[in-house]
Amino acid sequence: MQKSPWENKCFAEESLANIDEKFLPATERQVDWLIQKMGLRPGDALLDLGCGAGRHAIAMARRGLRVTGIDISETMLRHAKERAEAEGVNVQLVQADLAGLSELKLGIFRGAICLCESGIGVLGGAGRDFAFLQQVHALLAPGACFVITCFNALRRYILSRGQNPRFDYINGVMRWSCELDGEELREDQRQYTPSEIKLLLSLTGLEDIDVLSCADGDFSDEPMGIEDVEMLVIARRCL
C-alpha cells in the first residue's frame, strides 16, 4: 500500500498553510450548517474523519459536541492538539489510517463528517473506499448523518475531455507525484461522479442521500452544479 503524502511533515505543513488561508474563514458557517442539517445537539458524539488541524472538530467542540478526530498525519494532529488547547476545548485525537477504523465502538456516534478530500478517494481505490464507508455505517447510531465533501469527477471529465495524461478517465483516477524534502510523494486519487458516490453509500445501507453544493466553501441545500469543484454529500443511517 502506497504511503500517504500527509505522513511527510513538509507536505503537511505546506498544505496546512494553504488550508488556513483558503478554507479556514468559511469554517464557522460550515459548522453552523452541519449542526442544523445533521440535527446535532450539545453532548452528541461526533466523528471527524481526516480531521487535519481540527478546524471543524474544534468549532464543533466549542458548540458542546463530544468530538473524536482521526487523522493519519502526526503533524496535522500536533497542530490540532495545540489549537484545541489554545481554545480550551477538549477534542479526542487519534492517529490512525481511515482504512482501518475497527478499534472504535460501534453504533455510538450521532454523526460523522469527512470533509475536504480527507478520506473518500485517497484510501487506495474504490474497494477500500467502500470498506471505509461500511465501517462508518457501523459506527453511526440509527438515524445519524454522515457528511462528506469530495471532488466532483464530472468536472474533471468535462475539463480534460480525455486529454489530461494525469487523469485516468477509464478508472476515474487522478494521479500526481512530486519530490519534497528528498522524498518522492505520490497519490492516486479516485474521483467520483455524484451517481457513483450515491451508489457506494446506498450499498452500505445509508439512505436519504443528497448531493449538494459547496461552491466557494458555502454549504447549501442547492444541488451540486455540474462543473463545481467539489460535492457536498449527506446520507443517513436508517432508524
Ligand SMILES: C[S@@+](CC[C@H](N)C(=O)[O-])C[C@H]1O[C@@H](n2cnc3c(N)ncnc32)[C@H](O)[C@@H]1O
Ligand atoms: C485536505 S486535509 C483536510 C483536513 C480537514 N478535514 C479540514 O477540512 O481542514 C486532508 C486530511 O486528510 C488526512 N488523511 C488523508 N489520508 C488519510 C488516511 N488514509 N487516514 C486518515 N487521515 C487521512 C490528512 O492527513 C489531512 O489531514
